Amino acid sequence: MSMPNIAAQTLQRQILSGTYKTGQMLPGQRDLAESLGISRASLREALSMLEALGFIRSMPGKGTLVTSGRSNPAAKAKATSAAPSSAELQSTFQLRYIFEPDAAALAARVINVHTTPRLWGVQARFEDALKTVDLVSASQADLAFHQLIAELSGNSGLLQISRDFETRISHSLRLPFADHSRIWEPAEEHRAIAAAISAGDADGARAAMQVHLLHTAARAGISFLQP
Structure with a gap:
């Protein structure tokens, strides 16, 4: 760390x-x-x-x-002068909306008994951190969840995009936690994504990720043009 x-x-x-x-x-x-x-x-x-x-x-x-x-x-x-601007955050959420739903759909097509526990293991870490309001650890587990889905998609390009934009994506993940009364909402959305991927439901995984990203942006006070 x-x-x-x-x-x-x-x-x-x-x-x-x-x-x-x-x-x-x-x-x-x-x-x-x-x-x-x-x-x-x-x-x-x-x-x-x-x-x-x-x-x-x-x-x-x-x-x-x-x-x-x-x-x-x-x-x-904007948290500090070093943090992304609103325009950069809009760009980040738009980028995530373009590639993360398809990453989830691909992950659902290739998920197996060996990789499913990894997905739910990261989700468990996320929820354990939320139980103690350890939002620093929760935001790290949140990032790990999304990067794991990119990895599980089997597409090295999608994983590379996720890693290349890690700093900007990390900030976009932290912002929704600013309202501590709503910290469990992303966990519930993660569960819907993980359930669809685990069931091999590509369309369901794509839709669940789209809903999650739209809700995450809304919780952060960000709106963006959908493709």
Whole structure:
């Protein structure tokens, strides 16, 4: 696990435990980076993750505010200057809508008794993380679920696209978690996708993935032109 991810998990745990309470400002970045033993660049990346996940909000000229984890327009629009713009997010969701449904359909055509447990294993990791509101781990399992489907499609090009755009896809996956009251919705949609793939239902898998991507974009406050 990368240093930014480790730092994000540490800060997430401190927020959930009440070390940093809702409405409280986090320490300054220099002090926070020193306390975590990481560089300020790694800290900024960790803070970007947490803002996208709805735990904090950057307040220009003031610092970083711990939020309630409810719908956070600031996080949905753009977490930090390093985060993708709304136009980039629209492009990312549109790209995902073009290739991920077909990846799911292909995976359904070639799924077997050896690969099915891998799919449900990643889904179990996702749900286990959600149970403890470990959204850093949940977003990582979310990415793993989608990349595994690309792998299971048997098409190396689809898997390469997924990996090439991993940073942008990861951010698009985090944004819907900003509203902590809706964190189980993607898990339910994942189950529908996994069930269709496991049953060898290519059309059902494609449709379930399309629904999931449209709902994910909507939860993130993003709309895009469908092909």
